[in-house]
Amino acid sequence: MVFSEVADRVWVARHEWYDVNVSVVAGDRGLVVVDTHGSAAAGRRVLDDVRRLGAGEVVAVVNTHAHFDHAFGNIAFREADPGVPIHAHEDAVASLSATSPADTAATWASGADDPRREEVLATEVVLPDHTFSSATVLDLGDRVLELVHPGPAHTAGDLVVLVPDAQVLLAGDLVEESGPPALGADSFPMQWPLSLDIVLGLTTGASTVVPGHGAVVDRDFVEVQRNELGIVAETIRDLAGRGVPVDEALATGEWPWDPRHLETAVRRGYEQLPRSQKRLPLI
Template sequence: MTAHTHSHTGEGFREVADRVWVARYAWFDVNVTLVGGALGLLVVDTHGSGAAAREVLHDVRRLGAGEVVGVVNTHWHFDHTFGNATFREAYGEVPVHAHENARDELERWGERLKQRVRDHEGEDPHRDEVLATEIVLPDQTFSSARVVDLGDRAVELVHPGRGHTSGDLVLRVPDADVLLAGDLVEESAPPSMNDDAWPMDWPLTLDVVLGLTTPATVVVPGHGLPVDRDFVETQRGELGIVAETIRDLAGRGIPVEEAVQAADWPWERERLETAVRRGYEQLPRSQKRLPLV
């Protein structure tokens, strides 16, 4: 595997707050974050394959800030979890933390995702490395909140609700006023809503996330540059418009297949096909006017 296949967007890890480093990788434009403490480093998200994670590992070692003592997966998607095995190979049986739903979803859908990659022969330059990846499930799960002790620093893991998936978590580093938001916040593109997203819940989930911030908080999204609380408030507003528009369309009896074209949206329509379908599915019957047969 040649090094240039995984070109960096930046150059390895950059410190965004006291002993919090972020590296941004070109494949998926994904962020990997390190939180340092007296006991060692916590790696937050592990990239999209064993091979991709080996590049992350190289950057961790080049930084020279200590040994990895734990891993956190912000949600189950493969660009955030498929490097877990690589970190276990390098540092032994380090704990892998995640929300309980994220663990279950990775178990349910991880191999299915590899099968989808297998079926699309020859399209993806990363195909072989994804197929060669061993999926390692998180072994430290929780339902609402957990604290990880790094010695001189406590890191809070919080499940603020459903949004990008049903198992999103955010990490708060209180002494540095940093919040790692996973894909509940995205800077490089509008938030992505796949078949496992919860568009009707997402705005309320971001309200909980905003409650964990101050005006000075550095917020690290799953993809793109670090942002501030104002950015998160703006994105929460846009997600709120999406949810309210879906509720309005369904309430007026607009069929789901016409809904995307029937309204104005904060983002391009093609980004919203799945979100609208998911939103319609998630609305209680009482909020939909069913077309008369």
């Protein structure tokens, strides 16, 4: 997959499988690869593409969160350099340590003949070995990268990568362009809007934002998505506060996206609300 330069020495490759983005940031001290794709084989293809850039050697890897499509390619970079540091939030490491290729393949593969299934099954999960809780910095000599955990959102261990001098923010799956945000079984729908408020605080009107999936966007796009997530959270809060049972919430509420996309989000939201914000179901 060809990398496109979206800002000074910041490249993005948008991959067909899962429409996932892999990013590379260059500095005097080398390259940082942000996310590594979904299998050992896919990671090796990413590494080949990085080498074709001819921009330097990989000196660090970052996983924006623990999902396989962003982290299972780690093994390819460790094969190439056993000492390369892999950075992630501490909660992402805990989640990834509980992830198996077999369970992953069973969850997403469309069937036993899915051409990617064997790739995933053959992957050794490599855990990040450099973790942080709130924020940290990677020094590339002539520029720094800021790794920030804005709070739980898509997962418990999300991070974003800010490249201040280039006005670029690599958002991972906190932002998605190819469809509505993935509010899955490990998401935090009630806190996601607040986490995006922090992300918005890291950007300006001139910022380039690279989502986890889909085309590069701007700050306005992120603000719209934040507001849509806010509608989801406040609708859940309102329905629970009025005593609407969780099984009736999707049919009762007015949602910014197809309600079928929000079944898990609503259940997660009801679970995450404090007892004081929920009434007994209406009779």
